[in-house]
Structures are given as structure tokens and as C-alpha cells.
Amino acid sequence: MTDPTKIYQKPPKTTEQHIQQLASRGLCFNRSGKERALRYLSHIGYYRLSAYFIPFEESSQDNKRTHLFKSGTEFNHVLDLYIFDRKLRILVMEAIERIEVSIRANWSNALTLNKQSPHKQDAHAYMNPSLFKNPWQHQKNLSRVASDIADSEDQSVKHYKQTYLEPFLPPTWIMVETLTFGSLSQWFANTKSTAVKKAVTKAIGLPTIEITESVLQSLSLVRNICAHHGRLWNRQLVKQLPYIRKLKQYMVIEQIRTEKSEVQHQPSRKLFNFLVVINHLMNNIQPKTSWSQRLDELMATLPQSHHHELGIPQSWKGFVKQTAQLNTQN
Known part of the structure; x- marks a missing residue:
């Protein structure tokens, strides 16, 4: 019998759902606005942009990703890093x-x-x-x-x-x-x-x-x-x-x-x-x-x-x- 923990079960999300998820994790959209973020994410892709979240996330004692953003982190900060790259x-x-x-x-x-x-x-x-x-x-x-x-x-x-x-x-x-x-x-x-x-x-x-x-x-x-x-x-x-x-x-x-x-x-x-x-x-x-x-x-x-x-x-x-x-x- 297959170990259920070894089966990928994450459902796909819409871009709107990704925006909501990022907001729930502490990412701010004050300067950019959610509509602008929605446009960028729809053309870049959440997975591609997610690698640039890492330096803006809270650290943990076991060095695992918390996926929680540091206070004051805005979508523009992540986007600027992506554009630089x-x-x-x-x-x-x-x-x-x-x-x-x-x-x-x-x-x-x-x-x-x-x-x-x-x-x-x-x-x-x-x-x-x-x-x-x-x-x-x-x-x-x-x-x-x-x-x-x-x-x-x-x-x-x-x-x-x-x-x-x-x-x-x-x-x-x-x-x-x-x-x-x-x-x-x-x-x-x-x-x-x-x-x-x-x-x-x-x-x-x-x-x-x-x-x-x-x-x-x-x-x-x-x-x-x-x-x-x-x-x-x-x-x-x-x-x-x-x-x-x-x-x-x-x-x-x-x-x-x-x-x-x-x-x-x-x-x-x-x-x-x-x-x-x-x-x-x-x-x-x-x-x-x-x-x-x-x-x-x-x-x-x-x-x-x-x-x-x-x-x-x-x-x-x-x-x-x-x-x-x-x-x-x-």
C-alpha cells in the first residue's frame, strides 16, 4: 500500500487564491495594489515568483521555510528582486x-x-x-x-x-x-x-x-x-x-x-x-x-x-x- 504522505495532494489554485494566500501570510499590497499583483502573477506564475519570497520570510530555528513574511514586506519588494534578476x-x-x-x-x-x-x-x-x-x-x-x-x-x-x-x-x-x-x-x-x-x-x-x-x-x-x-x-x-x-x-x-x-x-x-x-x-x-x-x-x-x-x-x-x-x- 502506498504511503499517503508520498502522494502529492495539493490542489491547483487560481491566481486570485494565490493572492489571498500571500495576504494571509503577511505580504502587503499597499503600494502595488492587488489588481497589479494579480496581473504580474498571471503572467509570471506563482511558482516561478515564489523563489524570490525566501529572503523576505521569517526564519525558523530548524531552518525550514515558515512561508510567513516579515513585517512590512510588500509585493513590490519581491517584484523588484525578480526584475533585477x-x-x-x-x-x-x-x-x-x-x-x-x-x-x-x-x-x-x-x-x-x-x-x-x-x-x-x-x-x-x-x-x-x-x-x-x-x-x-x-x-x-x-x-x-x-x-x-x-x-x-x-x-x-x-x-x-x-x-x-x-x-x-x-x-x-x-x-x-x-x-x-x-x-x-x-x-x-x-x-x-x-x-x-x-x-x-x-x-x-x-x-x-x-x-x-x-x-x-x-x-x-x-x-x-x-x-x-x-x-x-x-x-x-x-x-x-x-x-x-x-x-x-x-x-x-x-x-x-x-x-x-x-x-x-x-x-x-x-x-x-x-x-x-x-x-x-x-x-x-x-x-x-x-x-x-x-x-x-x-x-x-x-x-x-x-x-x-x-x-x-x-x-x-x-x-x-x-x-x-x-x-x-x-
């Missing part, structure tokens, strides 16, 4: 797009002009298994590319298929434009030539190939969160960034105790460290970018009481200042 997501996505495009271009150029390649200059270098470390991974990646290109409506791909019979796949600089960030990071990691990897690593301003591989994997996860309109604020990212000595005075390092009670120092998995790395990459790709300034301006709209949820240290002075200090050191 949406703006942050758009800004982060803009930067990751620039980073992704730069990596595509530099990897494609380095691979096709690779002096270590038997053909020296090879437009279809990505099809050559000898240029990659793991032949099984290469075959898997190549099969995925072939499948995507077969169904592609991209004009460059269609032109190639209509014009040429061999090779049956387009050149590297066309193929690379069909890759997702995650797939691109896999192709990069599996590339055999250190010269190719060093060229990309240098272009984006990172110190080692290993760090570049780790950063690409981490940013691909952030990119997916942004692409699916996920929450960046108050989130522990699944993938941890590597320790980057050049950015050590800016990244937040946490003390972690392992299962064997060993103490380790690792970069925090909250968003702030990712913003530090993204900012560094952006300033290497486009030194005169306004991204740092716009990020600082957005951060200034976030009340300091919410900074710790992004992992922002109290001593932080802004991304523009960080950029200026790094440029001075260089």
Missing part, C-alpha cells in the same frame, strides 16, 4: 554570447591553420580524427554535427549542400556556427593540439589550457540557465569555477569540509565569481566594452541586504574598479 540574466547572456562567438572564431582559425596538422591548412580539419584526443568522443561529436547540419535551415549550410558534393559536411568555420556552447566546450576539450588550445586561451585572456577548459564548461551551464530564463540570483551553480591566480584578489574563496573532515579552499559556486570571470573575459575580448559599467549600474539597484545571496563580498568596490586595477597590473 531578469535584467542580470539579460546582461550575463549578452556577455556569454560575445565570449562564445570569440571562442568559435579563434578555435576555428587555429584548428584550420594548425601547423601540426598533416595538411597544414585544412578547411575541414574538424573531420580529421587524428587531430583529437579521444576518437570515440570525436565520432560522437561528429555524428551530432552531421545530424544537426542535415536538418539545418541556415543559409550558409544550405548553400554548401547545394553547391558541393564532397566533403559532405561544410568547412570548420560554418560547422562551428551550428554548435551550442556546451558542444563547443566538448570540441575544445577533445582537441589534441596544444598550439590550437593555447591560441584560444591567449585570445580570451586566461592563463592555462586547463583553466580554459574548466571555464568553458562552467559558463555553458550559466548560458543554459539564462537561455531557459532560469534564476541566477541566490543560486549555487552546479559546476565550480577553477581557482584563477590572476583573479585571486577578486574571487571569493570558501572553506569546505570534505566527507573525510579535510578542509579545502575552493571558489564559491555563487554567481559573483562567475561575474568576475565573465568581466575579465569581456575586457580581454573587447577592452573598451561598457559591460562592466552597466553591470555596476545594475548592481547599484540591488539592496545591500541581498548581496550575500549573489556571493558579493562586503569589500567589493565594483567591476569597473576591478578592470582598472587589472589593467594597471598588466
